[in-house]
Amino acid sequence: MIQAFLKKGCFQDSVSLMLISRQLSNGETVEEVSVMMGTPANKSLLENTGLWHPLFDDATPNDICVAIRPTPDAGDVSQGIAEQLDNALASVAQSAAGGKRLDVVRRWPTALAKQPEANLALISVAGEYAADLANEALENNLNVMLFSDNVPVESEVALKGKAAEKGLLVMGPDCGTAMVAGSPLAFANVMPAGPISIVGASGTGIQELASQVCLAGQGITHAIGLGGRDLSKDVGGASALSALNMIEQDPDTKVVAFVSKPPAPEVEQSVIAAMKAMTKPVVALFLGTRRTVRREGNVFFANSIADAARLTVMLANVRQLVPNSSQAESKHILGLYTGGTLAAEAAMLTAEQLGLAVDEAHHQGIMLDAKGHLIIDLGDDHYTLGRPHPMIDPTTRSLEIEKRASDEQVGVLLLDVVIGYGATADPAAAVVEAVESVRQQRQTPLHVVATVTGTEADPQQRSKQIESLVDAGILVVNTLEEAVLLSEALLEEQPQVSEGECPPLLTGIKVVNAGLRSFADDLQSASTPVVHYQWAPIAGGNAKLASLLKQMQ
Known part of the structure; x- marks a missing residue:
């Protein structure tokens, strides 16, 4: 029989609760403990995994649902699990408070007031709420990195369309990594600065390519993630095209590398056309596609990450030797x-x-x-x-x-x-x-x-x-x-980039972080200005009431 209890009005991020669930499941008197926020998606998951309890009917997205499957003859273990949960939550709060003080706020307007020059929102809240929060960020002229997954594709299309109209960039949904002007976003590595920018719809592909580039003695200017669906037919490479346009205007980027999982054929062609329109050399790796033609104009095609890294480093080594002036008078x-x-x-x-x-x-x-x-x-x-x-x-x-x-x-x-x-x-x-x-x-x-x-x-x-x-x-x-x-x-004639032409996002980021606090801690440790928005579902997750409150603002 499943034992259960609720912890009312105590919103926590999902990753912390997953780690706590594993920790509590190691006890001798339990077979499994699941600790989740009471969102509709999580309630469905509890039901499908056989951990449902009628008590969860009354849970809101701001409440923690705790489901316990005790060992046979263990008796009522809920009180002991509740004490362990309190200790685990206190430990999370204590570890988060260590080191330099992080600005933490509970309202979006306060976050913007604390970080008035913010130009990026890093969002890692539950997928069913992420699109609304991303839309609010765009309304306030912030670029967006959506670490959150399970965001409907129609929401992704709408967000990216809105971003394009405003000259902004949406990375994601399900964007696991990015490094912008030396700042780590989500899963990221410490990289030396250099003339290479990477754009990719493959998160670990970006990290591996960047790592190989740096092992070969070169460095990274930016690494921009797109999210796994960006090159699908439905999304049409919206963020890929925006990112390439931004990188083209960045004077510090001399060579561009692009890596992605297999794209939709028509999207691949539109992205390649955008690459060919750039003045910088581009190394393109579309995983799963092997090419016999290795070069088309300024675009060099690679067949593996190692191949892409070699080409990228070689082009960067070459471009660093080219003077920043017009072409030679002789031909x-x-x-x-x-x-x-x-x-x-x-x-x-x-x-x-x-x-x-x-x-x-x-x-x-x-x-x-x-x-x-x-x-x-x-x-x-x-x-x-x-x-x-x-x-x-x-x-x-x-x-x-x-x-x-x-x-x-x-x-x-x-x-x-x-x-x-x-x-x-x-x-x-x-x-x-x-x-x-x-x-x-x-x-x-x-x-x-x-x-x-x-x-x-x-x-x-x-x-x-x-x-x-x-x-x-x-x-x-x-x-x-x-x-x-x-x-x-x-x-060749070397293109000249005018001062002030570089997109503001690429000159340095200032972040509002909503969701996983660890992302804000990482940014702060990298000396990136950040305020942590301790987000929780509005109106207890009641969609109708939340809509009414928004209309009243």
Whole structure:
């Protein structure tokens, strides 16, 4: 037989009560204890799990319902459970009160008065009440993060439509994670700052992608969650489109990564179209969709989280080397390589990036010669006949640099620096001398991008070679793929973002937290301004009375 009691007028968040339920269920005299607020959904759950008691008929959403299934022959254990519950609730209140004082209010107007510059409401109340609270936040021009689940899809559509009209963003419902301007929202990680923003309809996907990005040495500007249904046909990617538009206007974001569970096909296409309209490179991962075409314009498609992280980090590394100014006055790429394989790969990648064709004949070491772009293998027989290989004697390449890079139409010079046994003692010095000579002859700037092949243990010492190149204003990247992407970026016009154009949400958040107090504690520990709205159902959860009270306000 189920034993039960009510704790009237004592609203608590659902997560705390779930943890208390598990704690109380460990007693020797009980098989199970369930502690829930008396909402309609929770009453239905109690009935369906065989824990119903007639006493719960009188419970309101502001009352705690306690259902106990005692062990056989245990007798009446309700008094002991009530005492344990009081102790557990006192423990929750005591732990919440620890540390720096958190502003706690019981009315929405008071919350706004305490946090007059609030621009985000973090909502984690029961799903049947969450939409109304989110709508109230939008009415007060606050962006919304809806951690709450079980919100009807029609409410989600209405909320996101209203947010779009007001230039605001709704993350969720069922949005588990977000990190905005360094502030953690719900499930979030401590991340170093960097040039990458992530948008996603996959909560743990965002966290894993962000973690891999940071493990690779890059950092995060923002991570915006959308909720699991945003890319469904019904919702139409409303928040995805708003988030991409906001990120486009953020000057601190250089690269965007997008991760989601399988979207509706028509929504996927509209989101991709929005990505292509952006001026920033975007890495798109639609889980469950494998793509053979890896790039369409500024959109790079990934097939796994690890793949997306690698692409995102590579693009961020490249974009951080691009100066914040207009494109190079000259439009052509010149590659002068001492390694044949390196020249071949550089030509292949350049051809793919720019929609060109490689040179199949390779006459006189020419690997690419199209529309003014030229990549040459200087280790070809044409250049080594009667002369040392340019890795042994850099003179051949130095002469080619001075002859070909003096052409004012050349905007980017691609080079390799190969070190190790057998190579010249200081190849970087020869490159620097030739580059400085040709720069003195030119009227227009020349960007030089180099890769270094070798290790720190080599006689020339990799770090010393890189230091010499960088000191001479030569851009050094890790891979040929990065070198070619950087060359392309250097020849593009770099968009300028006007001051004051960035959406206020992305410059820093000030939060009204309604629901789980632990979220407010986390925000406060991260030095984010927050006030905790200790929400409880209006009018005891009576919908008619609540509606009348709202009309009277």
